[in-house]
């Protein structure tokens with residue numbers, strides 16, 4: 312599993328730039344940033360280097376930030392790669408809260424999934440390869 | 454251990470005799486020396502001679518805060534300035550300030566009343582008490598100070614503010630008892646924890662005496678846990694005396710009313726008729742020993758009830774329940790009466806929600822709108838829309854069913870809700 316940086320933003324102008332600014336001030340490199348928006352607030356999900364230090368930097372800046380363990384699964388960067396994974400999860404009754412994907416280097420794509428259950432064994436039994444945190448970002452201690 | 458065993462555990466019949474004797478004196482003293490009291494009594498057709506039992510007090514007219522404002526500054530003083538030793542005044546934020554005078558005896562009795570609470574949290578002459586209420590015209594600081602001196606404690610008059618220093622003193626001086634407002638006690642606890650201490654384990658403190666603003670059971674428990682203390686709720690109001698009118702014993706089920714100095718009644722705030730013991734209504738107080746500013750049937754605006762069952766602690770003075778609201782804190786939203794304490798009670802049932810909150814009242818297109826700003830606890834998962842929506846929906850539904858009013862819920866960032874060093878500002882009325 313990897314540690315995702317999660318930030319809660321009540322809808323006020325400038326808060327996303329506060330997030331980006333605080334991370335850049337702390338010298339933290341972002342790999343992917345996804346925003347989930349509702350009419351009233353936003354949730355920002357980030358994969359970055361040293362996620363625990365990043366969460367502390369954002370908390371110090373007065374933001375509601377935390378790290379969340381999520382599954383990172385390698386999928387072939389070909390049509391149908393994601394469909395296969397989702398179909399498998401459905402078949403096994405794994406409830407996906409949310410997901411997003413991003414490219415890692417040249418060789419392939421990574422699907423990030425939030426599943427409210429222990430799913431690692433099930434995913435591996437289905438032939439899906441879990442990506443280690445070290446392959447994606449610089450790891451730090453909680 | 455009691456501070457004044459003979460008085461605090463006096464058999465009820467004997468206590469009632471003492472009350473009647475003192476009430477007769479007090480009502481006559483007020484009638485003879487305060488023109489306003491004589492006038493309203495004469496208008497109501499009653500006088501001191503009509504008081505032959507404690508129950509006769511219901512024949513007398515009420516006094517209200519406006520009477521004190523109208524009499525500003527000294528119109529309700531019953532003794533010459535020669536005998537007045539101190540004057541306190543209310544902040545006057547909601548109108549003309551009110552003043553209360555104290556004679557030497559008044560100040561002595563005040564110290565005694567508060568001292569009973571110090572014993573309730575296990576204090577004695579060996580204790581060190583830190584008074585972090587504001588000192589000044591506000592009665593909190595000097596009231597707690599007088600209690601500490603009456604017991605013979607080492608009193609640390611830190612007053613409020615400079616919270617890091619409060620923590621330092623609490624640790625270095627080995628404070629046993631802290632007296633301040635509940636929100637400030639929590640703020641001190643949080644500051645200590647932020648500074649890297651575990652006050653529950655590392656500090657000597659074992660009791661807190663907190664009052665002057667409401668606190669939910671959740672907030673009380675948070676203070677007990679974070680500081681590792683017994684919690685004593687203290688009730689008082691500057692018009693009547695100050696903190697110490699009623700104090701919560703170790704049984705933690707209501708506050709013993711200082712019945713040797715004050716006579717409590719509970720009335721229906723609309724009809725002004727007395728309600729039976731156990732029913733909620735407005736607390737009305739007649740002072741029994743106050744010399745400078747005696748009051749006859751003073752309407753406090755505080756909503757509570759009398760708990761008349763005997764208390765396992767052995768004290769015989771009847772208890773009042775925690776104050777659930779103020780008759781004039783009542784918000785009227787689209788014609789519905791809403792107390793902040795009702796909202797607080799709902800929040801208490803949601804462990805995901807932090808205890809600090811703010812109510813914002815606005816008006817849009819002639820319609821009142823009520824919004825509630827709350828923070829989630831740090832371990833609440835903020836990465837999932839579904840969980841956040843679910844929390845907002847459940848909280849909204851619970852508020853709707855309790856208040857009969859739709860409440861808009863805003864989850865806000867941590868620490869955006871003001872933690873005040875004095876009274877918490879929980880309602881923002883922008884209408």
Ligand SMILES: [Zn+2]
Pocket residue numbers: 702703704709764765766767768
């Ligand atoms: Zn008791």
